[in-house]
Amino acid sequence: MASKSKKRPILPIRPDPPTVQQLLDDMSRAAPDDPVFRVVPPGAPGVKGASRESPEEDQSEQGRRYLELNERLQEVWGELAQKREELRVAGEQLERTVAEVKGRAL
DSSP: OOOOOOOOOOOEEEEEOHHHHHHHHHHHHHOOOOOOTTOOOTOOOOOOOOOOSSHHHHHHHHHHHOOOOOOHHHHHHHHHHHHHHHHHHHHHHHHHHHHHHHHHHH
């Protein structure tokens, strides 16, 4: 029988991660249009997660978003309760119908 196990090649050792100073040097030498090191200015339009002009506006926006989501959650909760009740009624009706069909068959 031939041996099915093959020796795996030895991979080179992974290099150490760059130091903070090396990262800062790379960023300072990067071109302004370099997509890897591009820094998004605060308040840039159309950038998700970009901060606004002040921390107070950020907090205010977070508060508004929380209230909107909470309101939507309450609406969905009400809809869910209504659907649950509809299912309960439909289940009871189904049980009565099944009992009727069983009664007729006997």
